[in-house]
Amino acid sequence: MxxxxxxxxxxxxxxxxxxxxxxxxxxxxxxxxxxxxxxxxxxxxxxxxxxxxxxxxxxxxxxxxxxxxxxxxxxxxxxxxxxxxxxxxxxxxxxxxxxxxxxxxxxxxxxxxxxxxxxxxxxxxxxxxxxxxxxxxAAESLLPSLPGEIRMSAGGVDMVAVNSYDVASGRLLIDFTFTDGERTQRSVCVQHxxxxxxxxxxxxxxxxxxxxxxxxxxxxxxxxxxxxxxxxxxx
Incomplete structure (x- = not known):
C-alpha cells in the first residue's frame, strides 16, 4: 500500500x-x-x-x-x-x-x-x-536548508516532522506525529x-x-x- x-x-x-x-x-x-x-x-x-x-x-x-x-x-x-x-x-x-x-x-x-x-x-x-x-x-528548494525537525500547531493539532534525506534514492523521508491531546497519529511521508x-x-x-x-x-x-x-x- x-x-x-x-x-x-x-x-x-x-x-x-x-x-x-x-x-x-x-x-x-x-x-x-x-x-x-x-x-x-x-x-x-x-x-x-x-x-x-x-x-x-x-x-x-x-x-x-x-x-x-x-x-x-x-x-x-x-x-x-x-x-x-x-x-x-x-x-x-x-x-x-x-x-x-x-x-x-x-x-x-x-x-x-x-x-x-x-x-x-x-x-x-x-x-x-x-x-x-x-x-x-524540488532539490533547489529543499536541500540548501533542509531542517532536521519542524514543530507547528494548526487547526487544534500539534505536528512534529522529523526529516531525513536518502541520497541514494533521492527521497525525502518525513516522520510525522500529529496529536490533538487525546489522539496521536504517526506516519511516514515519502517525497521523491x-x-x-x-x-x-x-x-x-x-x-x-x-x-x-x-x-x-x-x-x-x-x-x-x-x-x-x-x-x-x-x-
Whole structure:
C-alpha cells in the first residue's frame, strides 16, 4: 500500500486545513487563473478543496479528486454541488476527465515513485492543455536548508516532522506525529525529489511543448533557494 492512501486522516487533514491562511489560497488561485486557460479545471489531488472551492466562487467549473474519504467529505460539506470524486490520482487515466486546466497543488507531486510520476504526467497531458504543479520538494528548494525537525500547531493539532534525506534514492523521508491531546497519529511521508531541470524534462517527455518555472505566485523566476517551484506546462 502506498503511504498516502492511509496518511490523510482527520488529524492530518485538520492540521493542514488550519496551517494555510486564506490569503495564500487566494494568491495561488490568482496565479492559476492568470494563465489564460479555459473554464474547466481538474484539481488532483484536491485535498479538502480549498483551491476547488475558490475557483468555483470565481466562476470556474471544477472537478476535485482525492483519495482521502475524510477530505472529500469535508469538501462536499462546504460545497455540495461541486464535482467531488474520491479516488487515487495515480490512476488518473481511468477516470475519463477532460479539462482546460489541470492543477497538482499543495506539494502533492513527488508522492509517487518515478514510474508512477511519469504515468501521472502523461495522464495529465491527456486531460488538459495547461498544467500547474506546485512542488515544494524540488532539490533547489529543499536541500540548501533542509531542517532536521519542524514543530507547528494548526487547526487544534500539534505536528512534529522529523526529516531525513536518502541520497541514494533521492527521497525525502518525513516522520510525522500529529496529536490533538487525546489522539496521536504517526506516519511516514515519502517525497521523491527532482531538480527543476529533471521535472521539466519529464513534462516535455509526457507530451507538453513548453515549461515555465516560477519561484512563487508573484511570477518571480525559480532559482536555488526559492521556497517552492510552480511549474506551468503547456501542450
Amino acid at each position: 502506498t503511504w498516502y492512501t492511509s496518511f490523510f486522516t482527520d488529524l492530518a487533514n485538520s492540521f493542514w486545513r488550519g496551517a494555510v491562511h486564506p490569503s495564500q489560497t487566494s494568491a495561488e488561485v490568482d496565479f492559476v487563473t492568470g494563465l489564460g486557460a479555459g473554464p474547466r479545471v481538474l484539481d488532483a489531488p484536491c485535498g479538502s478543496g480549498r483551491h476547488s472551492i475558490e475557483l468555483v466562487r470565481r466562476g470556474y467549473a471544477v472537478t476535485g479528486l482525492d483519495i482521502s474519504a475524510e477530505a472529500i467529505a469535508h469538501a462536499r460539506e462546504l460545497a455540495p454541488s461541486l464535482g467531488w470524486r474520491q479516488g487515487d490520482f495515480s490512476s488518473l487515466g481511468s477516470f475519463g476527465f477532460a479539462a482546460d486546466l489541470a492543477l497538482c497543488m499543495g506539494n502533492s507531486f513527488g508522492y509517487l515513485d518515478h514510474t508512477g510520476s511519469l504515468r501521472f504526467l502523461a495522464d495529465l497531458a491527456a486531460v488538459a492543455p495547461v498544467l500547474v504543479i506546485d512542488y515544494g520538494c 525529489v527532482y531538480t527543476a531541470g529533471e521535472l521539466s524534462r519529464m513534462l516535455l517527455g509526457a507530451g507538453f511543448a513548453s515549461v515555465e518555472l516560477f519561484g512563487d505566485t508573484d511570477g518571480s523566476a525559480f532559482r536555488v533557494g526559492s521556497h517552492r517551484l510552480l511549474a506551468v506546462a503547456r501542450r
